[in-house]
Each structure stands twice: as structure tokens, then as C-alpha cells.
Amino acid sequence: MEKSIFKYILKFSSRQQVTLTLMAILSFPVLYIFYELPKQIINGAIQGDPETFPQKAELFGLNLGFSVDHIQWLIILCILFLILVVINQAFKYIINVYKGLTGERMLRRLRYDLYSRVLRFPRGTFKNMSQGEIIPMITAEVEPLGGFIGDAFAQPIFQGGQLLVILGFLFAQNPFMAAAAVALYPIQLYLIPKLQMKVNLLGKERVKRVRTLSDRIGETVQGVEEVHVHDTSRRERAEFSYQLSGIFDVRYKIYRQKFFIKFVNNFIQQLGPFFFYSIGGYLVIKGELEVGTLMAAIAAHKDLASPWKELLGYYQKQADSKIKYDQVISQFEPVDMIDELAQTEEPKDDNGLSGDLSLTNVILNDDQETAIVDGANIKFSLNESVALVGIPGSGREDLAMLLARLIQPSSGSINLGGNDISQAPESLTGRRMSYVGSGGYVFSSSLADNLYYGLRHKQISENPDSEKAKEFKSTISTSVASGNSTDDPNAIWTDYAAAGATDDDSLVEQALRVLEIADLTDDVYQLGLRGTIDPDTKKQTTDLVLQARESFIQKIANDKDLANLVESFEVNSYNTNATVGENLIFGNPTSDEFDMNHLGNHSYVMSVLDKAGLKDKMLHTGYQVAATMVELFADLPPDHEFFQQFSFISSEELPDFQAILGRVSKEHLDQLKEDEVAKLIGLPFLLVPARHRLGIVTEEFQGEILKARKIFSEGLPESLKKDIEFYNSNQYITGATLQDNILFGKIAYGEAESADRVGKILADVIAQIGLRKAIVSVGLDFNVGISGSRLTLAQRQKLILARSIIKNPDVLIISDGLSAIESNIVETIMKKLVNEMKGRCLLWIVPSTSQASYFDKTIAMKKGKIIKFGSFEELNSGDGLAKLIEDKNK
Amino acid sequence: MSLNDEVELLRQVPIFANIEPAKLKLLAFTSERLTFRKGLDLCVQGDPGDAAFIIIEGEADIIIEMANGDSKTVSQIGKHQIVGEISILCDVPRTATVRASSDVVVLRISKDLFFRLVSEFPQMAVQILRELAARLEQTTAQLAKSLGNN
Structure with a gap:
């Protein structure tokens, strides 16, 4: 990024800055005339010699070409004055609005640039930089910069120009007086920067401390469980209070310094009148100066005060903005940042990966320069499944992350089907590969959004709602002006083809297939049963639900054993499993x-x-x-x-x-x-x-x-x-869940295992009618809450896995992302997934060495080294695989 | 059957015999009355225990699954008897499976409620002691008998 804020401003808004400057300069002649005109009104019209009227209308040496009488001349000049007032203010208004527009555009661009940079940070940056620091930088810290950017060039020129105009006016009247009015400015110009320097340093300090503070708050929120578990709230309070006291000190110092500058400023400002009264007064008494001239000098000094003050204010603001910019930017330039092109480049073709995955002398060092992965040399075909075994700390997770290009090796190279992985664009690694690790995240949105997340790389087509698409298009030009993204987030992004689907319906089918592999179908089905739909937009599902209701009611009516399980709503009979209130109202509030x-x-x-x-x-x-x-x-x-x-x-x-x-x-x-x-x-x-x-x-x-x-x-x-x-019984209950709509009654109290038994009958009916798919798709609309908090950890991990499967990657790497799922279920998923990935590459850090037998090849790791690579039988011969990877020093 | 009938019924269960009626009413009100159809399990051996059952109507088999996988019906219980209290008393998994041999109506007493009652009413604890001792005696006799048979 540009090293200084002025470079940044010039690079992206030079045209606007020139326009602003020109407008400012254009306003000066008007301003000059505006100051000159009152003199004309007084001298020419009011005090003009009545004898000379009617006379030719002549203003500033310009012959207007008609003659006027005394009163007419006064009125014309006054109207002219009024017009000038309007023009003058209009200039100010237009300049200010344009300044605002420029500033806001630049602020938008700056925020966008910073956010884009976060997306390009190498993974290691987040070890040293927390959410609590990044968020305030992009939100609060850069906010005042917007205001400054509009002012950056126009303000000093406008105010400085104004100062010069007034000064020029004064010099034209009386050079001695004008010189007297500005006599003390050099002292201010010398003193103020010196004082301001101290404020700047304190400002830097303040920004840093506030960042630490927000980091602290973030940590408390995330670690609140530990605080309660160990009763450390008192210590947390103490620490927070300590931070606050630091900030307080700095802020208080800034206040003192700022007001000291103000004091000095005002003092020097008031020295002017002091000299006028004393020296000027002395000269008047001695008869060397006329009293009128002295009065005029004092008035002129007053006029100069306003632009001069603005200029000094600008100077302070500029110094402040410079620090803010420098401090933010320095945090957004980590080494090894991901190349911008790597994220924007589209692949040349849609061909899948084929060939080999090979590692040549790959070494990964940690911060202390110890090798975590030590000289990995290996090669296997991309149509093989590979199990990775090793004890924790053997470097297995790191190797997996290297393969997924989540970290870059310290030396050596990884070649993926003919592409050097370190140079490959994310469109290759992010579409043709997938990785399931401990850093998996569930976004606060619907299940479907989370499942299809890996299919949304680029905008496929416009928003189907043409009204909204049009609305978005009208905002594109302003996005362009700020260098922002021109993609419509509400358009269609889901790449159906990548999931092997053609439309919404077949995508749901793919989703069902993938959920089944990830062992998530039942969970989503249950969520669907507890979900609601809008019968107006989902007519088909509604009809099926009503059909299911009928069939369910019949089923329990025909079976004596089942009849006790659910008591249906019937308008002519009392439902003993519902409350008296429900019986009275007999409807869904x-x-x-x-x-x-x-x-x-x-x-x-x-x-x-x-x-x-x-x-x-x-x-x-x-x-x-x-x-x-x-x-x-x-x-x-x-x-x-x-x-x-x-x-x-x-x-x-x-x-x-x-x-x-x-x-x-x-x-x-x-x-x-x-x-x-x-x-x-x-x-x-x-x-x-x-x-x-x-x-x-x-x-x-x-x-x-x-x-x-x-x-x-x-x-x-x-x-x-x-x-x-x-x-x-013939009508869908809009506000009720799908399950309640099908049951159309109450599950009986007092029947053992009634809920389970009803669930089974319900499942039968649903399967019979072919409603299951519709219910699962309703379940896909379930909102998972903030970071998926409404799902269990195991469900979240399954969802993350499903997300990786549905995009049909050529290489799927499964690291430690399934830790919360029961081990026998993981094994079931493993078997299904090995089958699913046949002919493609599945690399899995298997939790148990015996599971390696499901895979074509096995890599055994120990202390960062690949000690053996081959078929499971090969590695398991002799003392067995478990013995092979055992680390005796531990 | 209303709450008052249930209270009457509870009074006939030995361990509740000496508890004042108001408390029994609370016990009945906060307990779930459940019907287990013939063949359903009230509880399954090895599962964690969270409740005891008082049989109001019907009969159930006590079945023990042995190490070799066979299962054997060791006893039968019926009206007014309590079952399932061992695993909530000593926090062990269910020691046997209880299966309804006819339609069985029970009062399901949750673990919390059960402990509350035992700690509040020592006479109930004594009754439970008696009951358990009687069962132990019975079991010992059975064991002796089966050892003698071999």
C-alpha cells in the first residue's frame, strides 16, 4: 500500500483533488469582489457626490454601458452584493459536498483495500494479530480519515487563498497595516509544529493502547468460560482497569497538550491588538498615524483570524491523520502476503487435476527454526487414496496443511498434477482441492448456505429478482469509483455444475447424497420436521404434507396399538392431551x-x-x-x-x-x-x-x-x-411445524416411548409419500446461529465435511476436523468416503492405524520425517504399523 | 384414575406406607404415569438409571443378560412393587432389563424426586433397607439352590 496518506490520496483521487482545488481558486475572484464591493457602495453610492448623477454605470473600471441616477446606483450595487453573497455561499456548498463525496469514496476504498488485505494475509499473521485489533482498525480508526481526505488539498488552498486574498486586499489599502497584522505569524509557524509533535506521539500511543484494550475485551468474550471456571473475574477486572488507566493517562496528557497549544495560539493572536493599541496608539498620539488607519488595521487583523485559525486546525488534523494512516497501514503489510493475482485469476480450463502429487525435499520450520516437517520426499498418483499415520506431534497435521497450501514450506516444492502449488492460484487449490481441519468454521446463516459455501467462487448469473438486480446495477458505478467489488452478493453464485447439478432441485439431491455420506441426513431431517414453510411459495410441499397427514391419521386409526399414541384434532371431540385453552380456541395462535x-x-x-x-x-x-x-x-x-x-x-x-x-x-x-x-x-x-x-x-x-x-x-x-x-383437517397450519402439520394432533402423555414410536410411523408415512426430500430441504433452511452455535460440535464438523465433499474436489485432505464425531461413525463415514472418492485422491490422517487398511497407500510419519510409504500390508508387516510409528522417546 | 386414587395406591407400596398423604400427592403429581405395552422394556440392562418405577397395573419380567449373551428371566414383579431403584440409589447402570409381560401401567419417579423423598423421610429409607435386605436374602437362597442343583 502507499506509504503515506498523501500518496494514497493522489493515487486514487488526483482528479477530484484537482477539481476541488480549481473550484477553490475559482471562488477567490468572487471573494475579492465580495470584499471590494462594500467600499464601492459606501464611497461610490452612499457618499457619492449627488452632483455627478446621473452618471455612467462604471464598476471596477468596467463600463456597463448605461447611465444611472443616485438611488438606482445604490440599489444596483446592493442587489449585486446580494448576488455575490449567494454565489459565495453556493461555492462553499458545492465545494463541501464534493469534498464529502471524495472523502467518503476514499474511505470506502481504504476499508475495502484493508479488508482485501485481510483476505490475503498468510495464515501465520493471525497468530500475532487478533480480531480485537483488526476490527477497530478497519471500522473506527480509519473513519476520521474520510473527513480529512476531502480536505487534504482543497482546505489549505481554500483557506490559504482566502488569507492571501484578504491580505492582498489589506496590502492594497495600506501595506504598513497589513504587515503589522501578520507580523506575529512567523512565531506561530515556528512554535506550533514543535508542540504538535508531542501530541502526535501521544496520539500514536493512544491508538496502540486502545487496540490492546479491544484485544483484551475480545479475549474476555472468547475465554469467558475459563473466567467462570477458575473464578478470575476479579483479576480480569484488575487487568482491564490497568489498561484503562494507561489510556486515561495518555488521553489526559493529550488534552493538556492540546489546550496548551490553544493557549499559546490565542495568546499570540491577542498580542496583535496589544501591539496595535500600544505602538499604534503611541504613534497616533505623536500624530504620526491617523486614527482611522489604526482602526482599519485592527479590523483587518480580525478578518484574518478566521482563515488563519482554520489553517492551523488543518495542520493539526493533517498530522493526526498521517499517524492514523501510518499506524493502520503498517499492520496490513505482513511479509509473505498472498499475491493478489492468486485470488483474482480464473482458471484457464475446467479440467480436473490428474497426474501425481509429489513433494521434493519439503521442509517446514517453526518460529524457532526447528523442522516440523523434515525433508519430505514422496510421490503418489492423484487417483489413489492415501492414509497418513503418525502419533500426535509427528508432523502429520502440518504435512496435511502444506498439501492444502494453507501454509507454505520453508523450502522444497510441492507439485500438484503439474502445477507448482506455491504458485498456483486459489481458483485451483480452492476448487479442485478441499481440506477439513480443526480450523473449520460454520457461518451464521442457513445450513444450505454453509453446505454450498464451497460452490460459490464467482457470480454465475444475475439476481433472479430482476427488480433487485436492476437496483444493484444502479449502485455499480459508485462501487467502481471507490475501486470496490462489482459483484452482486444476492445474485446466483452457486456453481451447480461443480456439484454435478443443473438446478435447485438436483442440487438438493446432491446435498442429500452428501449429507448421507457425512452422516447428517437424520439431523437435517429432524430439523426439517421442526421447521415451518410458507404454503404460498411451497405449494407442492404443502400438498404433500396434507397428503401425509391424511395417511398418518388413517394409519393410526386402523391400528389399535397406535391409536393411543396420537390424539388427533377433531372439531367435535375434546382432545385430552391438549390444554383446556387449546381445546377452547382449537386453532394455532x-x-x-x-x-x-x-x-x-x-x-x-x-x-x-x-x-x-x-x-x-x-x-x-x-x-x-x-x-x-x-x-x-x-x-x-x-x-x-x-x-x-x-x-x-x-x-x-x-x-x-x-x-x-x-x-x-x-x-x-x-x-x-x-x-x-x-x-x-x-x-x-x-x-x-x-x-x-x-x-x-x-x-x-x-x-x-x-x-x-x-x-x-x-x-x-x-x-x-x-x-x-x-x-x-384439509388445511395447512401456516404457523405450525411440518411435524405438527402431519400429526395434526397431540402425542399422547402416558404412553411409554410414544415420541420414538410416533417418529417411526411418521418416517414410514413420509417415505411412502416421498416427502423426505422436501423435509430435508426445509431442514437445509435451518439457521445455524452465530458460528453454528445451534448445532452440536459433531453436527458442525459433519457439515464442514459435507461442504468439502459436495464440490467434488480432485484432492480431499482430511486432517483433524472430525474430532467430535464418535469413532465408529467416523469409520463408517471413512468407508463411504473412500468409495465416493474412488479414482480421485483422498488423503486422511486416520485416527487408528488399522483404518489405514481401507486406503490404497499409507504414509507413516515420525518426528517430522516420512519413514515409510507403501501399501498397508507392506507397512503393517513385521511388528505392525502401530509399533512402526511409536516414538520411544516419548 | 385421578391423583387421589394414585395416592391411595402409593400407600399400599410398603416403602411409602408411612409417608404423609400430602407428600405422596406431590410424589404422584410430579411423577409421570406411563403405560408400557406388552413387550416394551421399562429399562434395559447396562443403561444409566434415571428413574424408579412403581407398578400400578400389570406384570413385568426381570431379565438378566449373561456374559455369554444368553438372557434369563430371573424374577417377576407385579402390582404395588417398586423396580429400578437400585441403579438410582448407587449410581450404577441398570442391573437387569425389565420387560412388560402384559400391558403395564407404572408411576415413573425421577431420580431427583426419589432422593429428595429419601432424605426427607428416614422411615422411607428404613423401608427401602428392609426391602433390599429381603431381596438379598431371596437372592442368596436362590443362589444356594442353584449351586445345590449343579
């Missing part, structure tokens, strides 16, 4: 309007109970429930988990209910206050007869709820209709 916990407060629900003649009954029932809850839970400590698990009444509310029960007896419920009635009536809504077995929800009561259900749905006012979707 789409908002919080009908929150089950607050039905007792809902006016429409209460009016329905009234109409059904159920209100008294509900109140009595509520009283009974409250009495039972108080009896059961009163003795438990308030924080007991049973409250959460079982009670209808939270531990905080329990005393309230106790008080109600104590004050009002069962026979005198009319003494209850209004809010107490709401509280009690709300309780029975939560009862599930099959689960709670309180003997309260009798069949008679159920019958009455059914009557109320009818009243509820028939009388539901228009305004509440959007808050509920009534259950209808």
Missing part, C-alpha cells in the same frame, strides 16, 4: 393475542365463557386448581425446580393465591375482586387432563368446553381473525 398464560384476562374469551354459561364453573375449577397447587407446593423452597416443571403457579405468585384462598372460601366466590377472578379463571386453561390427572376436567366439563369452542369460533370478531388459524 399466530400472535401473542391468545397467549395461553393470559386467557383469563382476555375480554373476548371471557365473553365466550359467559355465553356458554361456563364462567362460574371455570372460576370454581380455578379455585380448586389453586387449592391443589398451594397444597402441593407450599412447603417447597421458592427456587425449587418443581415450580418451573410442574406448577401452574410460579413461586412468586404462590403467596398471592394463598392469601386469596385464606380470605375467600369456596362457597363465597362472589367476594373475589375482579383481578383475582381473572387470576383464578386463567388457571384451568393450562390443564391437560391426560397429564395432570387432577380429576377436575370431567367428561361433563369437556362437553361444555366443546360447546364454548363453537361459540368461540362463530362469534370471533373480524379484528381477531388474523390472530388465529382454526384447525381444519
